[in-house]
Structure formats: structure tokens, C-alpha cells
Amino acid sequence: MRVFITGIDGFVGRHLAARLSASGKAISGSCLRSGFPVEGAERVVPCDVRDGERITRLIGEARPDAVVHLAGQTSVAESFRQPAATFAINAGGALNVLQACHAAGVGQVILVTSCEVYGNPDPASGPIPEAAPLAPISPYGASKATQDILGGQWWRGSGLPVIRVRAFPHAGPGQAAGFLFPSVARRIALAEEDRGSEIIRVGNVDVTRDLLDVRDVTEAYEILIEKGIAGDVFNLCSGVGRSLRSALETLCGQSHRRLRLETDAGRVRQTDFEWMVGDPRRLADATGWGPRRAWEETMRDLLAEWRERIASGAMELQGEDR
Numbered sequence: 001m002r003v004f005i006t007g008i009d010g011f012v013g014r015h016l017a018a019r020l021s022a023s024g025k026a027i028s029g030s031c032l033r034s035g036f037p038v039e040g041a042e043r044v045v046p047c048d049v050r051d052g053e054r055i056t057r058l059i060g061e062a063r064p065d066a067v068v069h070l071a072g073q074t075s076v077a078e079s080f081r082q083p084a085a086t087f088a089i090n091a092g093g094a095l096n097v098l099q100a101c102h103a104a105g106v107g108q109v110i111l112v113t114s115c116e117v118y119g120n121p122d123p124a125s126g127p128i129p130e131a132a133p134l135a136p137i138s139p140y141g142a143s144k145a146t147q148d149i150l151g152g153q154w155w156r157g158s159g160l161p162v163i164r165v166r167a168f169p170h171a172g173p174g175q176a177a178g179f180l181f182p183s184v185a186r187r188i189a190l191a192e193e194d195r196g197s198e199i200i201r202v203g204n205v206d207v208t209r210d211l212l213d214v215r216d217v218t219e220a221y222e223i224l225i226e227k228g229i230a231g232d233v234f235n236l237c238s239g240v241g242r243s244l245r246s247a248l249e250t251l252c253g254q255s256h257r258r259l260r261l262e263t264d265a266g267r268v269r270q271t272d273f274e275w276m277v278g279d280p281r282r283l284a285d286a287t288g289w290g291p292r293r294a295w296e297e298t299m300r301d302l303l304a305e306w307r308e309r310i311a312s313g314a315m316e317l318q319g320e321d322r
Helices: 011-022 052-062 076-081 083-104 139-158 180-192 214-227 244-252 281-287 295-312
Strands: 002-006 026-031 041-046 066-069 108-112 162-167 199-202 233-236 260-263
Touching: 002 011, 002 052, 011 026, 011 214, 026 052, 052 083, 066 083, 066 214, 076 083, 076 139, 083 108, 083 139, 108 139, 108 214, 139 162, 162 214, 180 199, 180 244, 180 295, 199 244, 214 233, 214 281, 233 281, 244 260, 244 295
Parallel strands: 002 026, 002 066, 026 041, 066 108, 108 162, 162 233, 199 260
Antiparallel strands: none
16 A cells, blocks of 8 residues: 655654554655655655645655645644744645645545644533534634535545544654643753753643544554545544643653743743543544553653753754643
8 A cells, every 4th residue: 555644754744654664555755845764754755735736746646545644834822923824834735635635536535633623612511522513713723624624525525535533632752842742851851961940831731631642643544544434534532631730740750850840921822722622432433443552651752752862962942832
């Protein structure tokens, strides 16, 4: 089987390429900039998904059996700073990829959106099912809701075999330092080397999220590539709520240093929601998938990666998301 992954050099894309290659699939994909090898990929080509002609040509040349669309602007905070660019990349880029897949006759399209499409749900209603209304509250969420609607429209209108996946937050080794868990892991690793403070400043972490390990996420994508039914839409989640504070305390608890989380008003998001927990039953019933890795394992592996990076001098830092 040939699989083409947009955003193959990103956090999830790298994990997915390695996983699919290990199971015998031929992997190619696109990335925004050239020069970054991806484990498991036979060919990686630069492409901005806003360039419809180029992505159409690349997918046509690759002749994939399946396409996984991961490329996009992934930061909620950045979406408030650059809403037009976020829409152009996420919504416009998805439209270009869907058109390219239709032109190439791709047999399976995995369109990855986000739980942010649900907006600010009521915890009293329980875990969010796929039938819940799309009611985003951020430009990022609105751009992913537009992706979702486009995917459904292409399935209903042209028969393009699209499976929409509303992914809930995930973390693990390889995630950029601009996001919450790797940002804190990086600061813990610095503190352990006496190069940073034992006070870890964060935004509003007294909120509840449904958290996954990226390796469980890519397992779900592989199952959907192989067994998914076109037209379906799935929450990719655990069904278990965890406060970000407790999740971070698990990470801090991996260290021998006495670390303390402290709220920094400057890191609090412009808009946020207090609770986001998904209902995973549809995906479990359709595929048998369920998360297998404990959160402690995810945080242990993430911190181990950052300890190695700090020791080697790899000090990647971007604008932090929370």
C-alpha cells in the first residue's frame, strides 16, 4: 500500500511515517520546507498546501492508495494573531488536498480535524459525541470546523472516500517546544542542569482535557487507513478527563528537583474552555481501537527526550501555547 502524508515532517507526521513504514507500507509526503529527512519515508517534497496546483501534481505523481492530511497551522494562540493565514492554511489547504485526492482517484482520505470544533461544551452533558454541534470559539477551531464540513461535503457531493477524525490533544516525544507539555519538559530539563528556575510558569492549567499519547493516535490512523469506512466521522479520544494541572504534575513528578507550577497571567489564552472530553465509543465499536499507553509513560518518554536534547545543546524554543 502507498500512503501520502501531508505535513509528514511534523510531530504526528514523523511518528506516522515511521509506524506505517515499519508495517510494510510505502510512504511519501509533503512538508513546508525541504531538507529534513523523515524516518520511513521514501520521498519527501516541499509543498505549501495553499498551492493547489502543486499539491495536485504531487499527489497525482505519488499515486497513493491513501492520503493522510496533517499539514496545517496547529497553534490556537497563533490563530488569534494570524486568523486569515490560519484559515488560508487549514481551510484552503484542506480544500486543495481534497480536490487533489479526487483528481487522483485516491481510495482512502484521512482528514484530521480537531476537538476544537466543539467549542465550549457543557460538562453536564457528558463526553461529547460526534453528533454534537460544531461551535468553535477560536479562529483555529473555526478553521478546523470548516475542514470538517468540507470533508463531509466532498464525501456526500462527489463520493470522495473521506474519513474525518476529530483528534483530541496528544503529546509525546518529538513535539515542538512551543506546546505546553514539551515546553514544561524543556524547562524541567534545564532546571535539572541548574540552568533554569524550579518555578515553572504556565497559563490557565485548571481546565480539563482528554489527553492521548501520539503513538496511540498514529495507531488509530493506521487502523482507519486499513479498515475505515468512507463517510464516517470519529472522535479520537480516550473518554477520560484529566486536569492540565494534574497532567503537568505527573510530568514534574518525573524529576528529582522540587518543582512548582505558578500561574502567569501573560500566558493565559485569549479565550479558552473549561472542559473537553470526548466520547470514544464510535471509533472503538468500528475498529476496536483504544488507547494503550499510560500518561505516566508519555510524560516519562517526553522528559527523557528533553534531557537528551538539553545535554546535546539542542535548545529549540518557539512561542509557547499556554
